[in-house]
Amino acid sequence: MLLHHYRFVPDPTLFDVEAFQAELTGSRSPIAPFKAALAEIQARLDERFRAGADIRDLVHGRAWCLDQLLMVAWRQHDWPDDGIALLAVGGYGRGELHPRSDVDLLLLLEHDDDRPYREPLSAFITFLWDIGLEIGHSVRSLSDCEREAAADVTVITNLIESRTLAGAERLREAMQARIGPERLWPADHFFEAKWQEQIARHYRFNNSEYHLEPNIKSSPGGLRDIQMIGWVAKRQFDTQRYEDIVANGFMNDAELRILSQGQAFLWQVRYALHMLTGRAEDRLLFDHQATIAELFGYHDTPERLAVEQFMKRYYRHVTALAGLNDMLLQHFDEVILRGGEALERVPLNERFEIKGGYIQARSRAVFRESPSALLELFLLMAEHPEIEGVRADTIRLIRDHRHLIDDLYRDDPRHQRLFMALLRSGGNVARQLRRMNRYGVLGKYLPVFGQAVGLMQHDLFHIYTVDAHTLRLLKCIHGFRKPEAREAFPVAASLIHQLPKLDLLWIAGLFHDIGKGRGGDHSLIGARDVEDFARRHGLSQRDTRLVTWLVEHHLLMSMVAQKRDISDPEVISEFARTVGDETRLDYLYVLTVADINATNPTLWNGWRASLLRQLHAEAKRALRRGLENPLERDDSVRETRGEAHSLLATVGADMARVDRLWESLGEDYFLQYAPSEIAWQTQGILAHDGSPLPLILLNAPTDDMAEGGTKVFIHTRSVEDLFAATSAAMEQLGLSIHDARIATSSNDWTLNTFIVLDDHGRAIRDPGRLEEIRRHLVEELDDPDDYPQIVTRHTPRQLKHFRVPTEVSIEQDPANERTMLELTAPDRPGLLARVGRIFMEQDIALSAAKIATLGERVEDVFFITDKAGRPLTDPDRQQRLRERLIEVLSVTG
Numbered sequence: 001m002l003l004h005h006y007r008f009v010p011d012p013t014l015f016d017v018e019a020f021q022a023e024l025t026g027s028r029s030p031i032a033p034f035k036a037a038l039a040e041i042q043a044r045l046d047e048r049f050r051a052g053a054d055i056r057d058l059v060h061g062r063a064w065c066l067d068q069l070l071m072v073a074w075r076q077h078d079w080p081d082d083g084i085a086l087l088a089v090g091g092y093g094r095g096e097l098h099p100r101s102d103v104d105l106l107l108l109l110e111h112d113d114d115r116p117y118r119e120p121l122s123a124f125i126t127f128l129w130d131i132g133l134e135i136g137h138s139v140r141s142l143s144d145c146e147r148e149a150a151a152d153v154t155v156i157t158n159l160i161e162s163r164t165l166a167g168a169e170r171l172r173e174a175m176q177a178r179i180g181p182e183r184l185w186p187a188d189h190f191f192e193a194k195w196q197e198q199i200a201r202h203y204r205f206n207n208s209e210y211h212l213e214p215n216i217k218s219s220p221g222g223l224r225d226i227q228m229i230g231w232v233a234k235r236q237f238d239t240q241r242y243e244d245i246v247a248n249g250f251m252n253d254a255e256l257r258i259l260s261q262g263q264a265f266l267w268q269v270r271y272a273l274h275m276l277t278g279r280a281e282d283r284l285l286f287d288h289q290a291t292i293a294e295l296f297g298y299h300d301t302p303e304r305l306a307v308e309q310f311m312k313r314y315y316r317h318v319t320a321l322a323g324l325n326d327m328l329l330q331h332f333d334e335v336i337l338r339g340g341e342a343l344e345r346v347p348l349n350e351r352f353e354i355k356g357g358y359i360q361a362r363s364r365a366v367f368r369e370s371p372s373a374l375l376e377l378f379l380l381m382a383e384h385p386e387i388e389g390v391r392a393d394t395i396r397l398i399r400d401h402r403h404l405i406d407d408l409y410r411d412d413p414r415h416q417r418l419f420m421a422l423l424r425s426g427g428n429v430a431r432q433l434r435r436m437n438r439y440g441v442l443g444k445y446l447p448v449f450g451q452a453v454g455l456m457q458h459d460l461f462h463i464y465t466v467d468a469h470t471l472r473l474l475k476c477i478h479g480f481r482k483p484e485a486r487e488a489f490p491v492a493a494s495l496i497h498q499l500p501k502l503d504l505l506w507i508a509g510l511f512h513d514i515g516k517g518r519g520g521d522h523s524l525i526g527a528r529d530v531e532d533f534a535r536r537h538g539l540s541q542r543d544t545r546l547v548t549w550l551v552e553h554h555l556l557m558s559m560v561a562q563k564r565d566i567s568d569p570e571v572i573s574e575f576a577r578t579v580g581d582e583t584r585l586d587y588l589y590v591l592t593v594a595d596i597n598a599t600n601p602t603l604w605n606g607w608r609a610s611l612l613r614q615l616h617a618e619a620k621r622a623l624r625r626g627l628e629n630p631l632e633r634d635d636s637v638r639e640t641r642g643e644a645h646s647l648l649a650t651v652g653a654d655m656a657r658v659d660r661l662w663e664s665l666g667e668d669y670f671l672q673y674a675p676s677e678i679a680w681q682t683q684g685i686l687a688h689d690g691s692p693l694p695l696i697l698l699n700a701p702t703d704d705m706a707e708g709g710t711k712v713f714i715h716t717r718s719v720e721d722l723f724a725a726t727s728a729a730m731e732q733l734g735l736s737i738h739d740a741r742i743a744t745s746s747n748d749w750t751l752n753t754f755i756v757l758d759d760h761g762r763a764i765r766d767p768g769r770l771e772e773i774r775r776h777l778v779e780e781l782d783d784p785d786d787y788p789q790i791v792t793r794h795t796p797r798q799l800k801h802f803r804v805p806t807e808v809s810i811e812q813d814p815a816n817e818r819t820m821l822e823l824t825a826p827d828r829p830g831l832l833a834r835v836g837r838i839f840m841e842q843d844i845a846l847s848a849a850k851i852a853t854l855g856e857r858v859e860d861v862f863f864i865t866d867k868a869g870r871p872l873t874d875p876d877r878q879q880r881l882r883e884r885l886i887e888v889l890s891v892t893g
């Protein structure tokens with residue numbers, strides 16, 4: 001596919017054909033000279049690539065070199081007549097060849113009878129294999145081509161991009177005549193089939209150009225999207241030159257620049273991938289990203305890693321290409337598929353109308369004469385949900401006039417009112433903001449958002465760029481408003497309709513991560529940005545305080561839920577004091593749930609849902625009770641114990657035995673569990689009395705989102721290595737621990753509860769699987785000293801490409817007379833069991849744990865004491881523990 005103003009000029013310094021033929025003449029076997037020539041050509045190309053040569057010269061240059069070699073190879077064989085030709089097809093037919101790309105060949109026969117050509121054909125193909133060429137080849141007659149092209153759009157796509165390398169050109173011309181649009185696949189049918197093909201391909205990549213490890217060929221915005229434009233143009237205009245698309249009015253010069261620059265960048269990345277891996281690799285894996293960033297001249301800075309800078313450039317290119325692909329294909333659709341339709345026009349106002357379901361400008365001068373229309377268009381779409389999208393010509397006008405959005409534009413009260421009207425419209429605000437971002441308007445109107453476009457964080461936790469994550473968060477918020485959300489997000493779906501002003505939630509969501517990549521605490525930077533936005537857009541002082549607080553504290557709820565002991569009344573009271581009132585609490589809950597869901601699809605599970613729901617409910621109770629009247633520990637214990645007592649009495653439990661059992665349990669036990677759990681555990685313990693085996697109870701939730709994870713309750717004799725043994729046994733079962741509550745009775749019996757999920761992040765409910773878990777745990781924990789083997793599976797490939805330092809923070813929890821140890825470490829199989837072994841070695845008792853795996857790292861919190869139940873206050877002992885954890889957990893494998 002030729003680029004604008006680019007003409008490839010063959011370079012004999014890459015490959016001297018005459019010198020090669022002379023060498024071939026003096027060689028006993030042709031294989032060695034061909035192999036040597038291929039190696040020398042590639043070495044010269046790689047050297048030029050590293051030196052910064054024009055990538056187009058290299059990609060087309062390799063194709064030209066292969067042309068010369070194949071023509072020489074063709075002449076080495078005896079062909080009976082001119083009824084056969086050698087054609088380059090597909091990407092090679094376009095004259096494009098990357099270092100390890102397949103050399104796609106068609107051996108085209110004039111007639112169906114291939115018998116005269118079988119022997120030389122077999123020898124020729126075998127020779128190409130022998131010299132080390134990766135070829136993709138087919139042998140077809142003219143009739144075969146016609147028949148197979150009629151049946152398969154991928155075949156005709158391959159054939160229309162063809163060049164004759166050797167043999168009679170008349171055969172290729174005859175083939176093209178047989179498969180021309182007047183006979184097969186007319187332009188409208190071809191376009192429709194290729195569009196459906198692209199839709200299916202994009203679906204495989206979640207319709208997003210934002211992936212941690214994108215496929216530069218097939219992901220949205222990748223090379224296939226560029227080729228798609230070329231294929232349609234070839235069928236419609238019979239051209240392989242992008243300039244002809246411009247000449248036909250389907251693309252302008254600015255769009256051609258986006259296409260040309262995007263293709264050149266993706267070619268550079270693809271060339272580097274092939275060169276570094278030695279294979280036809282199109283996946284931009286973590287294994288290669290940092291190396292390519294260095295190869296392209298990026299360097300780490302205090303604010304950004306080199307790989308993050310490189311990937312930002314990648315995302316910006318593919319986002320622009322994906323948007324251009326959308327617009328051009330829509331334009332083709334309007335002209336090719338629906339050009340003859342009489343589309344209904346519905347006027348909206350003097351500037352816009354709906355045509356065929358799509359909004360369009362009524363004049364090409366509309367944005368020049370009324371720049372406010374650049375925002376008005378999106379407001380109209382929010383107010384008219386029947387509008388399917390923006391017509392291609394109007395998208396182009398938006399792109400051509402978005403430069404009008406400057407400081408004067410942003411400071412104009414009329415434009416500020418329009419933007420706020422959009423946020424307050426009650427329509428699908430999230431969709432309109434996504435469109436504004438796609439067309440480059442949102443980043444112009446909010447320059448701080450523009451800085452976040454394409455910004456990625458090099459980890460496995462944040463799998464989207466900042467702008468993509470933000471827009472997904474807004475989409476989640478809109479989703480909470482739909483009736484079907486009540487099942488998956490019952491609390492958020494209820495609260496979203498009770499919030500006083502939904503526009504404040506849109507604003508907080510838009511700004512919550514906007515401070516990333518600018519150095520410093522992004523929550524504080526974002527809070528300053530949103531305060532400035534609120535002031536300029538005329539929000540009241542009260543509303544300004546709310547959005548500013550939400551942005552500054554948008555991580556608070558998830559941090560408390562996942563890292564603090566929310567069964568502790570003091571934790572709830574402290575959280576409620578920070579929040580201050582119920583309105584803030586409700587806004588924060590909805591924002592937090594959307595944030596987690598938009599960060600990584602694997603993060604949201606029943607356990608996180610139950611933690612947030614519990615924290616929200618407990619904080620709401622505390623706020624309604626009054627911050628000056630916090631629930632005291634004694635009151636909480638008394639309430640819980642009384643409710644559990646009533647539940648057990650109702651089912652006819654032996655209350656004397658219940659009371660004797662409870663006398664051996666401390667107050668902490670009744671703080672850690674709900675009355676229903678205490679009743680369940682008590683019944684199990686009393687029924688198991690007298691058995692020498694550990695008691696294992698499993699409580700499977702009926703609903704992932706309503707109940708959280710599967711609860712595993714263990715009651716057995718207390719031994720030092722029980723937590724380590726349990727962790728190892730759980731991992732052998734393929735279970736992940738998300739919460740651990742450890743209690744020991746006065747007569748040295750443990751009452752340990754673990755919340756577990758399977759390796760897909762789901763609770764376990766299958767009765768057979770639950771029984772398997774119970775039996776395995778009984779077997780392993782019957783004698784914990786016979787320690788179950790710590791899992792030593794290989795570390796997953798992706799994890800090996802991140803260097804997460806092991807960090808240990810130790811602080812005191814005086815209200816509960818214990819020490820809190822926070823551990824950040826690289827995620828590795830068997831990690832929890834190793835932590836448990838270290839606690840055992842260091843004579844440390846564990847009372848509770850919060851386990852969080854965030855991509856490539858874990859952020860776990862352990863509540864610990866010494867064996868006598870006292871906090872770890874000795875600095876030397878803390879340091880020994882810290883050093884041992886770092887020593888063991890920093891070892892990768």
